Amino acid sequence: MRPKIYLFGDSITEMSFEDGGWGASLVNHFNRTVDVVLRGYSGYNTRWALKVIEKVFDEEIVTAPLAVTVFFGANDACLPDRCSAFQHVPIDEYKLNLHSIVSFLKGRWPTTQIVLISPPPIDEPTRLLYPFIENKLGLPERTNETAGNYAKASLAVAAECGVLAVDLWTRMQQIPGWQTACLSDGLHLSKTGNEIVFEEVVEALKKKGLSVETLPVDLPVIYEIDPNDPLKSFEGI
Amino acid sequence: MRPKIYLFGDSITEMSFEDGGWGASLVNHFNRTVDVVLRGYSGYNTRWALKVIEKVFDEEIVTAPLAVTVFFGANDACLPDRCSAFQHVPIDEYKLNLHSIVSFLKGRWPTTQIVLISPPPIDEPTRLLYPFIENKLGLPERTNETAGNYAKASLAVAAECGVLAVDLWTRMQQIPGWQTACLSDGLHLSKTGNEIVFEEVVEALKKKGLSVETLPVDLPVIYEIDPNDPLKSFEGI
Numbered sequence: 001m002r003p004k005i006y007l008f009g010d011s012i013t014e015m016s017f018e019d020g021g022w023g024a025s026l027v028n029h030f031n032r033t034v035d036v037v038l039r040g041y042s043g044y045n046t047r048w049a050l051k052v053i054e055k056v057f058d059e060e061i062v063t064a065p066l067a068v069t070v071f072f073g074a075n076d077a078c079l080p081d082r083c084s085a086f087q088h089v090p091i092d093e094y095k096l097n098l099h100s101i102v103s104f105l106k107g108r109w110p111t112t113q114i115v116l117i118s119p120p121p122i123d124e125p126t127r128l129l130y131p132f133i134e135n136k137l138g139l140p141e142r143t144n145e146t147a148g149n150y151a152k153a154s155l156a157v158a159a160e161c162g163v164l165a166v167d168l169w170t171r172m173q174q175i176p177g178w179q180t181a182c183l184s185d186g187l188h189l190s191k192t193g194n195e196i197v198f199e200e201v202v203e204a205l206k207k208k209g210l211s212v213e214t215l216p217v218d219l220p221v222i223y224e225i226d227p228n229d230p231l232k233s234f235e236g237i
Numbered sequence: 238m239r240p241k242i243y244l245f246g247d248s249i250t251e252m253s254f255e256d257g258g259w260g261a262s263l264v265n266h267f268n269r270t271v272d273v274v275l276r277g278y279s280g281y282n283t284r285w286a287l288k289v290i291e292k293v294f295d296e297e298i299v300t301a302p303l304a305v306t307v308f309f310g311a312n313d314a315c316l317p318d319r320c321s322a323f324q325h326v327p328i329d330e331y332k333l334n335l336h337s338i339v340s341f342l343k344g345r346w347p348t349t350q351i352v353l354i355s356p357p358p359i360d361e362p363t364r365l366l367y368p369f370i371e372n373k374l375g376l377p378e379r380t381n382e383t384a385g386n387y388a389k390a391s392l393a394v395a396a397e398c399g400v401l402a403v404d405l406w407t408r409m410q411q412i413p414g415w416q417t418a419c420l421s422d423g424l425h426l427s428k429t430g431n432e433i434v435f436e437e438v439v440e441a442l443k444k445k446g447l448s449v450e451t452l453p454v455d456l457p458v459i460y461e462i463d464p465n466d467p468l469k470s471f472e473g474i
Contacts, residue, residue, distance in 0.1 A: 001295055011459075017265035024261035027275055028254035035274060038264055043459030051471035052456050058238055086464035133464065219289050222248075222280030227323035227370065234288035 002218055004035045004063070005205075008049070008056060008101075009071030012120070012188060012197075014040025022189070022197035029202060033215040034066060043132075045075040045089045046097030053104055064109035066215075067205055070101055073119035074187060077142055077150040083133050084141035091153055098157040106161070113208050114163040115201060118151035120193065121169050123179035126186030142187065164207065166200040239455055241272045241300070242442075245286070245293060245338075246308030249357070249425060249434075251277025259426070259434035266439060270452040271303060280369075282312040282326045283334030290341055301346035303452075304442055307338055310356035311424060314379055314387040320370050321378035328390055335394040343398070351400040352441050355388035357430065358406050360416035363423030379424065401444065403437040 007013050007023050016023030017038065027036045039056050041049070049072055076089035076097075089097065098116065105114055127140040135141065151169035158165030172182040172193065179186070182193035189197065205211065220233040244250050244260050253260030254275065264273045276293050278286070286309055313326035313334075326334065335353065342351055364377040372378065388406030395402030409419040409430060416423070419430035426434065442448065457470040 001292070001297065014268055015265075017261045017268060019261075020256050021261065021265070024254045024256075024258065024264065027261065027264075028252075028258070031251055031254060031275060031277065037272060038268060040268065041456055041459075043462065048467065048471060051468070052474055055238070055456065055474055060238065086462075086467050132459075218276075219278055219292065222278075222369075225280065225323075230285065230323050231288070234285060237289055237292055 002033065002035045003066040003215070004037050005030070006037045006039055006057070006065050006068045007071070008039045008068055009117070010040065010044045010075055011042035012040075012074060013038070013069070013071050014042045015188060016040060016194070016197075020191040020194050022194040022201065025194065025198040026201065029198070030212060030215070032217045032219070032221065033212055037065075043075060043087060044072065045078075045087050046072045046094055046101065047076075047089050050097055050100055053101060057105070057108065064112050066210060067113040067115060068105055069115045069117055069201060070098070070105075071117040072098070072101075073150040073154055074142070074147070077119055077122075077147045079141060079143065079146060082137060082139055082141040083131060083135040091149060094150060095153045095157055098154060099161065102157065102161045102163055106163075113205060113210060114161075115166060115204050116154050116158040116163055117166040117197065117201070118154040118168045119147050120183065120187070120189065121173050121178060122147045123183050123186035126179065126183065130185040130187070140186075164204040166197070166204055168197065168200070171196060171200060239270065239272045240303040240452070241274050242267070243274045243276055243294070243302050243305045244308070245276045245305055246354070247277065247281045247312055248279035249277075249311060250275070250306070250308050251279045252425060253277060253431070253434075257428040257431050259431040259438065262431065262435040263438065266435070267449060267452070269454045269456070269458065270449055274302075280312060280324060281309065282315075282324050283309045283331055283338065284313075284326050287334055287337055290338060294342070294345065301349050303447055304350040304352060305342055306352045306354055306438060307335070307342075308354040309335070309338075310387040310391055311379070311384070314356055314359075314384045316378060316380065316383060319374060319376055319378040320368060320372040328386060331387060332390045332394055335391060336398065339394065339398045339400055343400075350442060350445050350447060351398075352403060352438060353391050353395040353400055354403040354434065354438070355391040355405045356384050357420065357424070357426065358410050358415060359384045360420050360423035363416065363420070367422040367424070377423075401441040403434070403441055405434065405437070408433060408437060
């Protein structure tokens with residue numbers, strides 16, 4: 001009955017239903033118009049995403065989703081000579097992989113809006129406090145500069161494919177003190193960071209005419225029900 | 238691919254994806270195991286719910302959901318001689334309607350767990366500050382005593398039908414200062430109130446063996462991926 005928006009990504013997607021999370025905010029925003037489906041896979045990079053994409057978007061999904069957010073790159077951008085090297089994907093492969101993800105989705109559902117979300121900026125000193133794996137070198141596993149390169153690559157792919165893009169890396173660094181204002185552990189999102197992703201996704205979809213103002217509402221809303229004859233609103237449903 | 242839990246109810250369900258909401262917490266809790274589907278309809282009582290139930294759970298839903306939470310009563314319990322009388326449903330009809338809702342769901346999906354959630358307690362003085370409609374009498378549109386009667390009725394229906402029950406009315410009043418600790422406007426839920434609903438639903442489902450410990454996880458989790466050979470985890474997927 002309701003159209004769907006899939007959120008496909010890594011931990012920043014998987015964790016998007018924590019308090020104030022951008023995924024939860026999307027459900028709340030579209031609460032009578034769209035079903036938001038969480039497909040976040042912590043730690044995944046685009047290489048692994050491609051290994052599972054046919055399973056994630058399997059044949060049981062018969063109706064084209066309204067939109068899919070594709071939010072990978074934070075793990076691809078792990079440095080190849082640091083402690084999280086096993087998640088690293090070279091930037092050229094990252095671009096190819098994003099192209100393949102977009103091609104898969106477009107091939108399956110030509111009308112579905114795709115939103116490529118870039119990785120966020122990285123606060124390197126804070127990353128040292130949150131190693132995923134033993135950090136023998138004592139150096140951050142990601143740098144902000146490299147994350148920026150992957151962000152630019154994701155924007156380039158979005159432009160090449162003609163799909164929607166959110167440049168989180170640039171957008172967040174416009175916030176004074178973004179290191180702690182937007183990020184909770186130098187990588188994942190704070191409440192403000194989550195608000196930014198939510199707002200950017202809503203804005204991106206609006207560009208394609210997808211908004212609560214235009215989407216059909218599921219069943220009569222209370223403000224339209226006549227207190228003197230409430231059942232009238234339910235005739236013919 | 239993933240089983241579903243539907244949240245069917247009134248505004249306390251529709252608003253369950255606001256910050257710290259119980260619906261969002263369920264998605265977060267079950268983030269790799271279950272899809273949580275929001276079907277909240279602000280202002281609805283059981284009479285209106287029955288008018289729309291075949292549309293809410295339409296024929297397109299081919300797979301039996303894992304569970305459905307049914308959370309109505311707060312509006313049925315509006316007093317018939319106060320300002321929100323148009324939402325009132327007599328308690329005997331409320332019981333019959335809940336029976337009909339359970340019958341519909343059980344008839345459609347015999348294996349689906351149904352969780353009947355009782356209405357929460359009411360803080361009458363605070364309700365006067367949040368009239369939904371012009372309050373000429375200056376009296377609260379709901380009372381805690383009446384909400385309690387509807388809560389008992391919902392528990393009775395759950396027992397009669399052999400489905401799961403959450404007695405929110407009693408549970409919340411065990412919290413000191415529940416009026417403001419559990420409620421935000423004398424009716425809807427505060428952060429603590431949302432946590433209670435989340436915990437009670439998780440506990441109820443656990444009684445039937447539905448928990449993150451027992452449900453299959455969607456795709457390899459990062460902690461099980463071998464850093465020395467990550468692609469091994471994706472063989473045969």
